[in-house]
Amino acid sequence: MPSAAERTRTLVQSTCSAVLLVPGMSTAGFDQLIPLDRSVGPEGDLFLEFPADSPAVRAAAHAQDDELTAVLEITDVAPVSVPHRIRGRGRVSGRLTPAPGMAGPGRMMLRLETGGAYVDDLWGAQGVEPEEFRDSAADPLVAHEAELLQHLHAAHGEQLNMLCGLLGERTHERRAAHEPSVVPVAIDRLGLRVRVCEADGRFFDARFDFAEPVRDMVALRRAMRTLFEAAAH
Template sequence: MSVPTEANAGRTDVSSRRPRTAERARTLAAHAGSATLDLPGDREEHVIPAARAVEADGSLLLLVPGETAAVVLTSRDDVAAVLHLVDVAPVAVPHRVRAHCWIAGWLSIPTGPDAERAAALLAEAAPDPTASERAGTVVRLEVGEVLVDDLWGTGHVEPDDYADAAPDPLAGHEAELLQHLAAAHGDDLYRLAIVAGAPACADRVAPVSLDRHGIRLRTGGPDRTCDVRFEFEHPVADPTELGGALRRLLHGVHGES
């Protein structure tokens, strides 16, 4: 199935099968490329964590650099803070920012064995192996409120729903997969867009997002874009199932406008 929609600001309508808002929030918490921690105080601090990891209950572990931030955090318990996450498409498309997510909660500093476990999780999650070794303060953000604003729309997530959700199983591989599709399967993507009824703005077609339910293509240029959402026959459970789902979509499925 496909759903072509206008997306002048990168926003599209929903299709019949979609990831829940809580799942999208957990995915962004773990995989969004940009994160800024907003701290309270007379001099509001906006800190970029050097490393980030997500615990099983959704709490976030952050390595916070900077002397001022460390002083704010060590002087008080349960400091209120907001983590702003920004997700950007891994391929060049118009309106490249795909999502914003704000996670509000309370900061605390792990101690004892908990601090050692937190440091180990940050070291495992850091894309830069040296990031977790940089000077800074390891903090935990306990989640109190979540707001997501993405390609699906805007929605609040209750803490319990957020804690119970899981990130999309393809999120860790999405960037590589979309870049491969853009580089090696441009003709196939173009045919899909045309079949879906988007020829008027299909001078350029690129994949903009991928999840266990399907793939979203973006056509057109800066002034006028059109998004087309294609759903897999069945949701995929992990990357090993994705190859077959994509082959059936690219070579055997005709979309509906």
């Protein structure tokens, strides 16, 4: 399974919604605390871009030599319609300082020096040390995952339903009785996760590991073809 550090890093570098929480800024509008852009530096620090007049920018500028802590909270929602769409949450906490000269006109970059992180997702909940976060890498499919899942859901429903045949005889009998639909809920370099949704409202997740980790779209297409061929026989 992907490590907690990799999963957190993937969340940070994804398009999931995120909000920066700074103590004493409870009166600021929620939309004012959403970074325009975010990235991770070589030392594992987060760089968050905001409008220059953002309350977060003012707070970081006024703090000067004082310690200003902040938390970036990320919510991961499945890009396809499925029961319980929130796939996970992550947070990165640390010291917040301005990073002048790194943003364009009318914007300011803030640096969140990673002091710790935490992820709670489909794999489980776990804390992440700053060094682990720094040394990890985001999943190579993160930029394409939403599009991939939407394509699988829209164009490959029959092949997805056939995956139930790989789950054993009991699941096959249950499938025949309850006529479930199979929805792709997550994909990463190690495999595909689907949610089997039954007609009576019940559901369960199933995970299909690839024979080997994939590093690009060419390898992913090959892995998916192998998986669907296995389900068809």
